Amino acid sequence: MKTIYFAYFVLLTSIATLGQKKDTDYEAGTKIIATENFEQDALADFPVNWLTNSGGEVTKIKKENWLMLNADGVFTATNFDKLLPKNCTLEFDVLVSDDYSFYSTSLGVNFIPVKNLKKEYQKLDNSALGVDEGIQITVHPQDAGSASNAGTTEIKVITDSEAILKNDKAQKIFTNNHHRARIQFWRQNTRLRVYINGKKIWDLPQVFQNQKYNAITFSTGSYKDEDKLYITNLVLAEAGADTRHKLITTGTFTTNDILFDINKATIKTESETILNEIGRALETAPDFKVEIVGHTDNVGDAKANQTLSEKRAASVKEYLVSHFEIDRKRIVTSGKGATEPLAENKTENGRKQNRRVAFIKI
Template structure:
């Protein structure tokens, strides 16, 4: 205020006029000076608010980015030191509650198949070929023509089971191109799986859902989906969903998770739950086939699948950790040869966090285990880094005090299955939580 008065007096001293003119001039100068001071104050406040908003936005981006990896690229999560890694990390507030089955029944990454060939352990009434996407060396099965494909090594899908796979689609896939069909079905005979394609005949009992990356209006950021339930040759349930989240031309590489709990079916695309049906499976139905299929599409427009994982079990995290004192999971996924946690691991870590939150005095030891690939020293170091990454995730995402968690790494020294098979290696790549 002292500064304002000095400015007013300085201006007034430049004028020689009567008292009335000076009085009017004084009021005008006071208003001008006050307005200038207010403008400066507003600019300072705006600058401060901008800084606060930038900090808030930065925090939100770190905790809940919705970007998707490029086809064949690595997942993202927590790096070896436990700091946020670039890319997608599910937020602690996420509703993603998928928990993979404990016992791995079947795995398929097509690593044993040559590029350009149809995979040797699959059957089809159409065609397809192994390709590489994104320069990562990862093998994908491209569905290149109308028809169905099925893994012949899957001949039973238990009542409590999970199915996961990575899905990609050509960036130019059109609204008028066909959707991807994913069926869990009861197939009869060697070629019974062909009934579960777009215009298949002879369907008996099964459930399928479709995924398409483009919704009506050629929307790039929204897909569409449909579901049907069949019993003894009759369609007993059907529904469609537009503007389905998770899979679109802007998010064209996603992780799909399917959870069967007796008659209940839940389907997740990325972190989005798109279907949750309590009566999607017929009681006592014998579901023995997993089928992927599509109909016509423009030349060069394909779906791609890889990293198919079928696992059995209905994990009871709370009971095992509190009553048995130990919980082991193969559902925390890492990038190959690293301690980077993949986003789809969020559900099982979230369950651990809830048990720890509900039991404030509970302390745990987190132990990492690897398969036998690589040197023993390297595996020992890697398993310890992975345990530390899980601890960091629990602390950062869920606020679990670091003092309540110890970490350890056993490398490949304590296998629970045969490292000679892919399924055995998957059982050995695990994280154990032990009550202290």
């Protein structure tokens, strides 16, 4: 049964990613850590693998199981009690009842360090004040005075019992006109990006502090009348390196993950993940011009290695321009053969480091 759930969430993540617009730079993690869709729970009960100080119940809406969150509560899944990797993503679907009132609660999503989850998961509630450490992002489908065409979002970062960052803004993706959305968080070391349906809402470079964040909680305030919040389809996954940031922001990126057939410029299929990350990065930065530089180890003839490095760089260019909307004039290629080693060529590990492809802004 666990295998079925795992396969379901891998498929779900793939479908969600395919459904996003091409201009998103969000990259869902691929190494699944934990998932939740409440299919194993009885309807009208609170899920067995969750903790709360308030309550709620599993409800079926249009053939999907959702957790309805009671008012004034904190909620967490015990299988999400993990030390967050420095590169990871969290995704889930949120749904609100029709005509959700501005006076009803926002949904809080909290990242906190705890020593004992069962005793401390309530640390960060929707007030987000009076705690030592924590990060809270809230979303709400109804902005004040905006009818039904705009919602809001807020972020708070608390460290040493002080709010070192606090801000809010309007958003027009999760609203009363569009009252279901997929919320996506992407951690890259200290950086946090937040997306709604693939649209970037927050991008803050210094959010995660020097803490061991190992709990993810959801929190609510009070409801007005019959309003309700629901969540489902949670996926926590370890992510890869932030390719786009390294290339577009720093202007350089080097990888050993682009693999070729021996002594050929034919790209192996297992290289597609990193190539697709680079391709999407270049698509989102249409003015960015780059030089692709091939490097080899020193095995074989120096002249042959020089030619091979040039051909491999050219193969990478052809892959990018044929799979993505990238003007080929933005990319030039060259090869260095074995003339610029990063490591000694005496061992296989050293030779592996030297067989690389570099991307350099021009």
